[in-house]
Amino acid sequence: MTDGLPMAVPDPALPSRVRIHEVGPRDGLQNEKTVVPVEVKAEFIRRLAAAGLTTVEATSFVRPEWVPQLADAEQLMPMLDGVPARLPVLVPNRRGLDRALALGVREIAVFASVTESFAKANLNRTVDESLEMFAPVVSTAREAGATVRGYLSMCFGDPWEGAVPVERVTRVARRLLDLGCDELSLGDTIGVATPGHVTAVLAALGAAGVPAERLAVHFHDTYGQALANTLAALRYGVTTVDASAGGLGGCPYAKSATGNLATEDLLWMLNGLGIDTGVDLGLLTATSVWMAERLGRPSPSRTVRALSPQES
């Protein structure tokens, strides 16, 4: 039924090309109950690259006991030799960086919090202490020739603090750039943002000297807002969008669906807007269905479910 759909109708106010930063293997699998065998992860990442994704965040070099889902980073990375995509990894600290660099990784990400509450909960540090911890990580990575992405979590709302003042975002963003981050990803970790708020944060960052070219957006679909927020970010000039294949990380049966924006839902919109991504929706959907079978439950992506009806 989807021959010729969606109809491509470009909007001249939007970018003509977008890079999708695929986070399914890392942010997605990290939040799934099921621990996936390393061979399946490697195959998943190979399939994502074959579908045309040029950036696939592969894993996290966190302490294995903290995130058992990603405890196999050392095994996984050598299995990805020759995969035709950028394969950044998350590193929580200097020890994680050293493990990643030893394996030849040359693209890393650090995960900062905009709010004190989440910095305390996630990193057991104040925001400033966590930035101090990241300083040698970023500088060492860059000395080793690696590029560095800085994640900013809780940019719009926080479960303990409620709405997050825009000034907090610009302050942490400036600090991360000053540390040497190449790109910043603005995370709506609890999914509460709306399009005007997105535009306001981007405008404040612009006024603080952080141009759209250095920014990515990372929306969660907890309240169904992720795609509308993405549209607002594209309109502002952002051209890098984080998404998770099949909506991995959010369970369709969970009491609250807290997953990432599904890459397929994003791609349906971008295809309809005539925005080039290089990604094949059919191959990507097939990959997400394959992964859903490995996880033993259907994909929460509406596009995946519409294109490839699965048993539930």
Next chain:
Amino acid sequence: MTDGLPMAVPDPALPSRVRIHEVGPRDGLQNEKTVVPVEVKAEFIRRLAAAGLTTVEATSFVRPEWVPQLADAEQLMPMLDGVPARLPVLVPNRRGLDRALALGVREIAVFASVTESFAKANLNRTVDESLEMFAPVVSTAREAGATVRGYLSMCFGDPWEGAVPVERVTRVARRLLDLGCDELSLGDTIGVATPGHVTAVLAALGAAGVPAERLAVHFHDTYGQALANTLAALRYGVTTVDASAGGLGGCPYAKSATGNLATEDLLWMLNGLGIDTGVDLGLLTATSVWMAERLGRPSPSRTVRALSPQES
């Protein structure tokens, strides 16, 4: 966790007020497997009005054997006396209109198709034959002092025909206005539209003499696009948006989720944009949870699920 969320950040390019045309009791329940007792329907509509919804499409005067879910229209309408909201009803033909007028209904809707395939499948007529059938319905309704909404289904894509040329939409829209319709609701019946396509259809209608003030948009979330499309329509100047409380009409466990845009997901965005609707999100969510309990399954609305975790 949602105190102060979403943070209200108005966008001057968007309307300051939106009227939500609630379709849950009609379009929603019509597409649910479970047949709801008439007393529950009446209570549902009363609760929706109490939550602040000013327009609640109550039922359809279709032949009872066609849509068993709505076979109780004659019983329902008298139970709604005194409900403080506009309560339009769908009428498929002259017989349905007479039944509605006899009960004192003064606001009706007719359901036209933009495509020949769906006109044939749904009405067993060509598009032109269906418009001829509606002509006396609309004129009689107006002579009786009723206002008339014209639904245009399959405005963006059609399961048999694929992408729908914009000219088809403008042609049917003009005809419906010429028949005497007061308002037109543009339906993306299979949920395939994307924001640029929405803007293109609205612009073509504007060029054909159909202003945004006469239009409503009616999006389905089959591919997760409904809210992004709504944002595009608001940016164009549309101020009437159809939505279904709790996403009624789409089952979260269905093989393909084909439901209407959930009113709560819409309201989260509108609240975040500082757009006035008069609707209380807490009361509305409680109503959808109550209705989901009557239907024996959780609401597919992401906002309902986030605000009010339900057993699944």
